Amino acid sequence: MDKEFDSNVNALNSLLTIIEQLGHIKDLDALLDRVLLEARQLTNADAGSIFLVDSMHNNLLNFSYIHNDTLFTSPVNKYIYSSQTLPINNKSIAGYVALTGKPVVLNDVYDIPADKPFGFNRAFDIKSGYRTKSVMAVPLKTSRDKIVGVLEIINALSAGKEVVSFTETDELVVNYFANNAAVAIERAMMTRETILRMVKMCELRDPKETGAHVNRVAAYSAEIYQKWALNKGIGSDEIKKTKDLLRIAAMLHDLGKVGISDVILKKPGKLDDQEFAIMKFHCILGARFFENSTSDLDVISAEIALNHHERWDGQGYPGKIDNIYDNEVHLGVGKKEGEIPFSARIVALADVYDALISRRAYKDAFPEEKTLEIIKQESAKHFDPEVVEAFLAIYEVIVAIHAKYQDEPSSSPG
Ligand SMILES: [Fe+2]
Numbered sequence: 001m002d003k004e005f006d007s008n009v010n011a012l013n014s015l016l017t018i019i020e021q022l023g024h025i026k027d028l029d030a031l032l033d034r035v036l037l038e039a040r041q042l043t044n045a046d047a048g049s050i051f052l053v054d055s056m057h058n059n060l061l062n063f064s065y066i067h068n069d070t071l072f073t074s075p076v077n078k079y080i081y082s083s084q085t086l087p088i089n090n091k092s093i094a095g096y097v098a099l100t101g102k103p104v105v106l107n108d109v110y111d112i113p114a115d116k117p118f119g120f121n122r123a124f125d126i127k128s129g130y131r132t133k134s135v136m137a138v139p140l141k142t143s144r145d146k147i148v149g150v151l152e153i154i155n156a157l158s159a160g161k162e163v164v165s166f167t168e169t170d171e172l173v174v175n176y177f178a179n180n181a182a183v184a185i186e187r188a189m190m191t192r193e194t195i196l197r198m199v200k201m202c203e204l205r206d207p208k209e210t211g212a213h214v215n216r217v218a219a220y221s222a223e224i225y226q227k228w229a230l231n232k233g234i235g236s237d238e239i240k241k242t243k244d245l246l247r248i249a250a251m252l253h254d255l256g257k258v259g260i261s262d263v264i265l266k267k268p269g270k271l272d273d274q275e276f277a278i279m280k281f282h283c284i285l286g287a288r289f290f291e292n293s294t295s296d297l298d299v300i301s302a303e304i305a306l307n308h309h310e311r312w313d314g315q316g317y318p319g320k321i322d323n324i325y326d327n328e329v330h331l332g333v334g335k336k337e338g339e340i341p342f343s344a345r346i347v348a349l350a351d352v353y354d355a356l357i358s359r360r361a362y363k364d365a366f367p368e369e370k371t372l373e374i375i376k377q378e379s380a381k382h383f384d385p386e387v388v389e390a391f392l393a394i395y396e397v398i399v400a401i402h403a404k405y406q407d408e409p410s411s412s413p414g
């Protein structure tokens with residue numbers, strides 16, 4: 001058989017393997033990162049973005065993920081958390097693709113043929129100094145023909161790193177890939193929505209635990225973890241896998257509060273000693289949700305729920321407990337330092353930071369400077385110093401996350 005046939009078979013096999021692997025990624029952001037990476041590798045493209053149709057407003061696209069090998073030297077960067085949106089209409093490339101379900105391939109976006117209804121917005125290029133040239137934008141369409149978003153890949157590169165046009169083969173392969181990716185993306189969107197619904201149930205009990213709060217804590221935790229893990233020289237496959245799980249597990253940190261009395265959760269003032277003692281049990285109740293852990297996600301979720309109020313210096317709670325399923329469980333001696341799972345050490349900082357910097361019914365937001373001062377002071381006391389170091393190193397990413405996930409005006413009836 002000839003060589004070309006062999007290489008086509010190999011390419012098809014690796015495409016099928018990639019598609020199979022997408023099915024194992026649980027978190028939406030981890031999945032978008034992988035989809036973009038694979039689409040770019042299939043076409044040797046320098047950059048790309050993913051836009052997703054907003055779940056509440058289906059005439060709107062959310063700018064949901066970005067890669068750019070020329071501009072971003074680190075995988076931890078604030079551009080991933082852009083809060084930009086785009087109306088679904090003829091005016092933009094992504095809007096047109098989402099509206100019509102038709103792919104768009106352009107050799108140079110600065111020279112779009114006059115018969116096309118859309119233009120190219122140069123704002124990002126002007127701000128960044130990047131030159132976007134060849135673009136391929138394809139709809140992310142599920143098997144039921146539902147468009148969940150748009151995959152846009154930018155600047156195909158030749159072997160000599162010159163920007164070239166996308167080929168017809170690129171178009172075929174990317175369209176096939178995008179259809180399969182769309183199914184995985186729809187599933188991950190549903191997972192995130194289901195979790196947010198559970199959080200909403202929790203919010204009815206405890207108004208502090210909002211969807212925006214858990215989205216922020218989850219994203220801070222995932223990014224702090226990535227930086228911490230890079231500093232420690234952990235391999236990129238392990239980082240990706242753990243980041244995926246951590247992001248979801250961190251959203252579930254306080255679900256145990258559904259088992260705590262309203263009288264305590266909704267008390268306007270400070271809790272007295274007895275009330276606080278009961279409150280501490282939310283960690284144990286939360287961990288119990290993951291009894292009979294059957295997956296890595298269950299294990300890390302239980303770890304975080306149980307340990308997110310432990311402190312580096314051993315002064316946290318609920319402490320060492322022999323069996324959290326005992327009928328009569330008693331709080332133990334606080335775990336300290338390495339006794340606390342790293343996942344929980346990270347979520348502890350993310351959760352406290354968010355509580356300080358956000359406005360809550362009973363307090364105003366602390367100013368940024370004061371919040372950072374507290375975090376630094378608490379290094380090696382409340383928090384793992386390495387986690388504090390990673391947090392400070394990616395502070396601009398933290399700020400972008402805070403801006404992206406804003407609390408909606410309260411809709412609860414009083
Ligand atoms: Fe908590």
Ligand SMILES: [Fe+2]
Nearest residue numbers: 209253254351
């Ligand atoms: Fe929280």
